[in-house]
Amino acid sequence: MKFIQILLGILLPPLGVFLTYGLSSTFLINIGLTLLGWIPGIIHAVWAISKYQEQQASN
Numbered sequence: 001m002k003f004i005q006i007l008l009g010i011l012l013p014p015l016g017v018f019l020t021y022g023l024s025s026t027f028l029i030n031i032g033l034t035l036l037g038w039i040p041g042i043i044h045a046v047w048a049i050s051k052y053q054e055q056q057a058s059n
Contacts, residue, residue: 001052009045013038018043020052 010018017030026048034041 005049005053006046009049010042013041013045017048020049 005016005020005021007016008019014027017027021027022043030041030048033044038059
């Protein structure tokens with residue numbers, strides 16, 4: 001699932017974040033960044049997905 005989430009975070013940043021976080025402030029931030037430009041949306045999506053998976057691994 002990690003690979004699919006990262007891939008979706010690159011292709012469709014809000015979708016990758018939505019699948020990871022659901023409807024949350026992180027998702028809304030990513031929509032805003034994606035509207036400002038695709039690259040900021042990708043950077044935020046990959047960072048947020050990686051951070052979430054890192055937190056899950058440490059628990």
